[in-house]
Amino acid sequence: AAGVIQSPRHLIKEKRETATLKCYPIPRHDTVYWYQQGPGQDPQFLISFYEKMQSDKGSIPDRFSAQQFSDYHSELNMSSLELGDSALYFCASGSGGTDTQYFGPGTRLTVL
Amino acid sequence: AQSVTQLGSHVSVSEGALVLLRCNYSSSVPPYLFWYVQYPNQGLQLLLKYTTGATLVKGINGFEAEFKKSETSFHLTKPSAHMSDAAEYFCAVSVGGGFKTIFGAGTRLFVKA
Numbered sequence: 636a637a638g639v640i641q642s643p644r645h646l647i648k649e650k651r652e653t654a655t656l657k658c659y660p661i662p663r664h665d666t667v668y669w670y671q672q673g674p675g676q677d678p679q680f681l682i683s684f685y686e687k688m689q690s691d692k693g694s695i696p697d698r699f700s701a702q703q704f705s706d707y708h709s710e711l712n713m714s715s716l717e718l719g720d721s722a723l724y725f726c727a728s729g730s731g732g733t734d735t736q737y738f739g740p741g742t743r744l745t746v747l
Numbered sequence: 748a749q750s751v752t753q754l755g756s757h758v759s760v761s762e763g764a765l766v767l768l769r770c771n772y773s774s775s776v777p778p779y780l781f782w783y784v785q786y787p788n789q790g791l792q793l794l795l796k797y798t799t800g801a802t803l804v805k806g807i808n809g810f811e812a813e814f815k816k817s818e819t820s821f822h823l824t825k826p827s828a829h830m831s832d833a834a835e836y837f838c839a840v841s842v843g844g845g846f847k848t849i850f851g852a853g854t855r856l857f858v859k860a
Contacts, residue, residue, distance in 0.1 A: 639790075668848070677837060677850040678791065691847040725790055736848060738783075738790040 637661055639728050639739030647745045648716050656711040656742045660728030666690070667709040668736055669701060670725040678725060684709055685731075716746045749774045749840045753851035761859045766810075766825040768854045770838030773819065780821040781839040781848070782812055791837065797821065808832070833858045 640659040648654050660667050666685045670678040671694075680693035684703035695701075698716075703709045713720060723743050727736035754769035772778055779798050783791040795806025802814040812823045821838060835855050841848040 677852045680847055680849065683847065693847060727791075735793060735796060738792070740790045 639726055639737055641724075641726050641739040641742050643742060644740065645743050645745075647747065649747055650716055650718060652716050652746075654713045654716060654744060656713070656724055656726075656744070658709045658711070658726030658728075658739060660707050660709070660726075661737055664728040664730050664737075665707060666729040666731065667703055667707070668727040668729070669695075669709070669711050670727065672723040672725060672741075674722070676722075681711070713744075718746050720744060721746045749778065749849050751838050751840050751849055751851035753836075753838050753854050755854055756852065757855050757857065759857040759859060760828045762830055763827050766823070766828045766832065766856065768823040768836050768838075768856065770812075770821045770823065770851060771819050772821060772838070772840045774840060778840045780812075780814060781841070782806065782810070782821075782823050783837045783839060783850075784808075785835045785837065785853075787834075794823070794836075828856075828858045830858050830860065832856060 642657045668683040669681040672678045681695040682701050683691045687703045698714050701711045723741045725738050725741045727738045729736045750773045752771045781796045782794040784794050785791050794810050795804045797804045797814045805811045810825045812821050814821050835853045837853045838851040839848050
């Protein structure tokens with residue numbers, strides 16, 4: 636079965652640079668969630684989209700923005716990167732804002 | 748506000764022994780509760796979930812959990828641990844249509860031969 640696709644899988648950036656992470660949900664899923672997981676930490680909810688509209692917002696820094704496109708894929712844009720942004724970024728998808736989220740493999744971002 | 752507390756950041760069991768991972772939640776409205784497993788350098792995989800109905804929920808890989816409203820708990824169990832169960836386990840809660848999920852801090856399960 637098709638799963639959530641995230642790209643790139645690994646990304647290395649310098650401080651103050653920008654990064655764009657992409658998420659392709661499972662076909663026919665209309666909801667996308669973004670999470671940040673620091674080393675040894677639990678996943679922290681950043682933001683979610685339902686039918687291309689922001690549905691909820693968590694602890695997402697102002698330097699980050701995200702959107703969901705007409706084909707339901709989502710992009711997380713991160714600017715003025717800081718060392719503390721180094722983490723695993725997960726995208727999950729679901730249907731209709733219902734309970735079950737299916738997680739992608741994550742993008743490991745390293746900021747040097 | 749919702750929150751999740753996982754008791755014990757590390758749990759060690761012998762192969763074949765009972766696995767018990769504890770999770771307590773706080774929610775002002777009926778919650779949806781989940782257990783996820785994460786293997787090293789991988790994404791989270793849903794083990795099981797509770798939304799409504801039967802309070803004993805069976806999941807994959809022989810795991811099950813029981814929702815106890817009076818104790819605000821959703822502990823994860825497996826009768827007999829296998830080496831392949833060694834991983835990080837996260838309890839999570841969501842409310843209001845599931846747009847936002849709050850994760851616990853995680854419990855790392857070690858399985859000894």
